[in-house]
Amino acid sequence: MNSSLDPVEGTELSQEPAEEASQAPPTRYWIDLAWYEQRGRSFAALLETRRCYNCLDEIGDKRARSQFEGGSNAPARMAADQAWKRIQECCAHTHEFLSPRLPLLEAVFRLFLANGNAPLPVQEIAERLVQRHSDYDIPRTVSAEALKRVIEADDHYGVRPYPETPAKTAGADASLG
Numbered sequence: 001m002n003s004s005l006d007p008v009e010g011t012e013l014s015q016e017p018a019e020e021a022s023q024a025p026p027t028r029y030w031i032d033l034a035w036y037e038q039r040g041r042s043f044a045a046l047l048e049t050r051r052c053y054n055c056l057d058e059i060g061d062k063r064a065r066s067q068f069e070g071g072s073n074a075p076a077r078m079a080a081d082q083a084w085k086r087i088q089e090c091c092a093h094t095h096e097f098l099s100p101r102l103p104l105l106e107a108v109f110r111l112f113l114a115n116g117n118a119p120l121p122v123q124e125i126a127e128r129l130v131q132r133h134s135d136y137d138i139p140r141t142v143s144a145e146a147l148k149r150v151i152e153a154d155d156h157y158g159v160r161p162y163p164e165t166p167a168k169t170a171g172a173d174a175s176l177g
């Protein structure tokens with residue numbers, strides 16, 4: 001039965017790591033909210049500074065009013081999910097929100113704020129930024145490779161690889177990069 005098998009074709013190709021790498025879907029990224037918790041950083045505070053002028057006026061008014069009404073504590077910051085929703089509804093549609101003048105990573109962060117944190121591979125992040133920036137006088141070109149380097153060096157925005165498959169159990173394996 002096995003006499004007709006070509007010995008050359010039957011050899012062990014299964015150990016080639018390159019094959020697996022080329023078939024794997026590209027890494028997608030998103031804003032990892034757990035990253036903020038781990039570092040004790042306030043995501044809500046970061047959101048607040050990305051609001052548009054109109055919203056900031058409104059926030060300022062509310063704050064002033066609540067102080068006037070005798071609230072001794074500083075008024076609670078708008079919850080992150082609420083603020084995020086307002087950014088999507090309002091601020092992300094302003095001209096300045098994704099200006100090409102922004103640092104690259106800031107623009108990436110805002111892109112995720114605008115899309116509701118849908119995970120994206122670098123190639124698509126680059127395409128979307130180029131598309132958004134084409135509305136401006138000084139369009140910016142963004143290469144996927146440069147973008148990947150910038151994202152992977154990020155230690156400020158919590159833009160991290162999206163966990164594609166539900167992690168077995170988080171904890172032991174913190175170093176995925």
Ligand SMILES: [Zn+2]
Pocket residue numbers: 051052053054055056086087090091092
């Ligand atoms: Zn707004």
